[in-house]
Amino acid sequence: MTSLRRCAPYLRPHRWLMAGACGAAFGSMLAGLAMPLVLQGLVDGPVAERDFAALPWFIGGFALLGVVEAVLLGARRLLVVRPATRLETAMRADVAAHIQRLPLSFHARWQSGQLLSRTVSDVTEIGRFVAFSAVYLMVNVAALVVGLLVLARLAPVLALIVFLAYAPMVLATTVFEQRFRVVARSAQELSGDLSTTVEESVLGVRVLKVFGRGPETVRRFTEQARRLRGLELRKLSYTAALWWVITALPDLAIVAMIGYGGHSVATGSLTLGTLMAAVTVATYLRWPADTLGWLTADASTAAAAADRYWQVRDEPVTVTDPPRPLPLPSPVRGEVRLEDVHYAHPGGRAAALRGVDLTIRAGSTVAVVGATGSGKSTLLSLLSRLDDPTSGRVTLDGTDLRDLALADLRSVVCSAFDDPVLFSGTVRDNVTLGVRRPDTGPDAPDGDDAVWEALRTVRADGFVSALPERLSTVIGEEGLGLSGGQRQRLALARAILPRPSVLVLDDALSALDVRTEAEVEAALRGVLSRVTTVVAAHRPGTLRLADQVVFLSGGRVAATGTHDELMAREPEYRLLVQPPPEMPGAGADAEGPAAGAGAGGPAGDRAGKVETR
Numbered sequence: 001m002t003s004l005r006r007c008a009p010y011l012r013p014h015r016w017l018m019a020g021a022c023g024a025a026f027g028s029m030l031a032g033l034a035m036p037l038v039l040q041g042l043v044d045g046p047v048a049e050r051d052f053a054a055l056p057w058f059i060g061g062f063a064l065l066g067v068v069e070a071v072l073l074g075a076r077r078l079l080v081v082r083p084a085t086r087l088e089t090a091m092r093a094d095v096a097a098h099i100q101r102l103p104l105s106f107h108a109r110w111q112s113g114q115l116l117s118r119t120v121s122d123v124t125e126i127g128r129f130v131a132f133s134a135v136y137l138m139v140n141v142a143a144l145v146v147g148l149l150v151l152a153r154l155a156p157v158l159a160l161i162v163f164l165a166y167a168p169m170v171l172a173t174t175v176f177e178q179r180f181r182v183v184a185r186s187a188q189e190l191s192g193d194l195s196t197t198v199e200e201s202v203l204g205v206r207v208l209k210v211f212g213r214g215p216e217t218v219r220r221f222t223e224q225a226r227r228l229r230g231l232e233l234r235k236l237s238y239t240a241a242l243w244w245v246i247t248a249l250p251d252l253a254i255v256a257m258i259g260y261g262g263h264s265v266a267t268g269s270l271t272l273g274t275l276m277a278a279v280t281v282a283t284y285l286r287w288p289a290d291t292l293g294w295l296t297a298d299a300s301t302a303a304a305a306a307d308r309y310w311q312v313r314d315e316p317v318t319v320t321d322p323p324r325p326l327p328l329p330s331p332v333r334g335e336v337r338l339e340d341v342h343y344a345h346p347g348g349r350a351a352a353l354r355g356v357d358l359t360i361r362a363g364s365t366v367a368v369v370g371a372t373g374s375g376k377s378t379l380l381s382l383l384s385r386l387d388d389p390t391s392g393r394v395t396l397d398g399t400d401l402r403d404l405a406l407a408d409l410r411s412v413v414c415s416a417f418d419d420p421v422l423f424s425g426t427v428r429d430n431v432t433l434g435v436r437r438p439d440t441g442p443d444a445p446d447g448d449d450a451v452w453e454a455l456r457t458v459r460a461d462g463f464v465s466a467l468p469e470r471l472s473t474v475i476g477e478e479g480l481g482l483s484g485g486q487r488q489r490l491a492l493a494r495a496i497l498p499r500p501s502v503l504v505l506d507d508a509l510s511a512l513d514v515r516t517e518a519e520v521e522a523a524l525r526g527v528l529s530r531v532t533t534v535v536a537a538h539r540p541g542t543l544r545l546a547d548q549v550v551f552l553s554g555g556r557v558a559a560t561g562t563h564d565e566l567m568a569r570e571p572e573y574r575l576l577v578q579p580p581p582e583m584p585g586a587g588a589d590a591e592g593p594a595a596g597a598g599a600g601g602p603a604g605d606r607a608g609k610v611e612t613r
């Protein structure tokens, strides 16, 4: 319940509406409980004394109480809608913003399906609890207390019968709540896993198809769905057991009341009107008693949902803006330094970077080379603060990146990755993603001319012109309607459009054919001649164009120099970048980047690749 209580601040702005809703619910409950008292007065008064003149007053009283009860019920519903829906919207917005602020290491640990279910369905559960169950849980418990007091005033023995019958319900409800909550939590976790399976099977549909693993994924999905059904059935069986207790006991109480009350009326120690009123009150209390089961179930589900929600919200945001950000140097020259940088991925077996010292001169092009897993992507990710070093520091023109506002830093350091993520939207939306809008920065180059220029630089203008609506063409989710090379070029155009001071390319040309890659590189050098470019690369053609090559091995800088220097003095480097002689294309690459050669390792696989789409 602590987790649910933590949601209370979301209701604080609407506390008067919530108070109104609770007041309306209490009022309707009191109106309902007053009816048996009018009944008592009617039976023991006008009916017993045959005073027909007073009859309309009692009938009018009944009608008035009925109308008041109905109006207040409707008012509760109306009053609670706004707080509950605003709570849902605000909680979703906050968790979505938090997820965006969390570092990459968080995203490496969490399944996206879990984040999806916590943002969507768990918040819905909390909203539903606030809108309905929370109010009724309070009102119905109060109704039981007030009802017992009314009964005690009417006939203490009848009140005692009802109390004795209802007391075990508290015990049953407590046991139920404890068991139900565990199963509810498991069901929510499993529904998150189910979302992940669906998401992965949709995003990975190509891989699953070519490896014929579609049926296996369906089997996994079905198995998870079957387990989810099992948990839902367990929830139902607990609810049914509780339901049995909370319906049987009030029935037994009414039977006992009629037995004892009937005898008392016969002996004259109780009036008929009092017995009728007491039985009516007991019958009225059945609804609050009956609902106690599913309201408690709802509370348990909402509590489990709130636990899951806060689990994400409590994840620390480690990459934050400094309390007093320093201004960006003006102008930004683009000198990047790494000073004794160490980085260990949370849960990683070994440190990914170990004591990296590096100076990247302003305006130079530096290629980071290393065997797979040597730490290239990790190093590049630190330049735009996707994560912070575990120790050591990264500076831009002498300022520690952690002293700059994140938005400022990311307006001058732009990245493109080997996995070119595109979003559902138009080509224009995707390419201008990194451009600050005119209202957040002067002279934002967000006109179509600038977009076309960026597309021309990355040799993407040709295929974009051929699209049905050119820049306004909507590309599907993940850009799946485009080839890998086309997507990479759009991602690259997106990185250069904001005219960054530092451009970070993490294998961002890996899907291009050799000729296009060479053309794009040549064009990039022309356009970005004053931009510091840090590129993870493998191809000798690219490496030769770099002013400096940084050779990483096991998270350390093993050597730096030009490509030719490293080829001459570092056997490990030579082995890494030079294709074995028997490989097709070997040697041709040595003649130049556009000659269509591959390199050893990943680039070797791409030798001679021709773009077909």
Ligand SMILES: Nc1ncnc2c1ncn2[C@@H]1O[C@H](COP(=O)(O)OP(=O)(O)OP(=O)(O)O)[C@@H](O)[C@H]1O
Pocket (backbone or CB within 6 Å): 105, 108, 345, 346, 347, 348, 349, 351, 352, 370, 371, 372, 373, 374, 375, 376, 377, 378, 379
């Ligand atoms: N999220 C993570 N959690 C734990 N370890 C990680 C994580 N990401 C990377 N690593 C480890 O950190 C090391 C460096 O990884 P990194 O991705 O930086 O290598 P890389 O040189 O870019 O490799 P590649 O060329 O294959 O992309 C590797 O040993 C890798 O297994």
